[in-house]
Amino acid sequence: MATQYTIEPCQVLHQAATQLMEIEWINQETARRISPIAEAVANMVMVVYYQAETGLASKEDFLKAQATLRQVSDSVTTPYPA
Helix, strand or coil: CCCCCCHHHHHHHHHHHHHHHCCCCCCHHHHHHHHHHHHHHHHHHHHHHHHHHHCCCCHHHHHHHHHHHHHHHHHCCCCCCC
16 A cells, blocks of 8 residues: 655645635625636535545545546636736
């Protein structure tokens, strides 16, 4: 069995949390634009949470959530000027 390292997932979630805490407010227009990716992120986090609570999340659950996140991420336009 391969050793699983949790440093990278912890860093990713911590960075996301830190950036989310820096947002003062999201107006409705921006929220509408980013809602598909917000939903995909929430689904990914739910898979992680379910795995933590039950140990029953499958790798397929994780990969499906990850694929949806990639697909949505590629299709969502940047909500702020480049």
